[in-house]
Amino acid sequence: MQDFLQWIQMHQQIIYIVILMIFLGIEVIGRVPSVLHTP
Structure with a gap:
């Protein structure tokens, strides 16, 4: 446990x-209109 806390x-x-990149990616993907999702 000590090694894990030290690594963090x-x-x-x-x-x-x-973590910020994951949230930003979810927001950007969620704001793309459905028209652009279809090929």
Whole structure:
């Protein structure tokens, strides 16, 4: 458990960036009109 917490502290900025990118991607995909989804 100590190793896991230490790993999170070392990579805290990367974890925040990944979480923000996931939320941003969901928002962008959700705002695309359905007309553009069809080929």
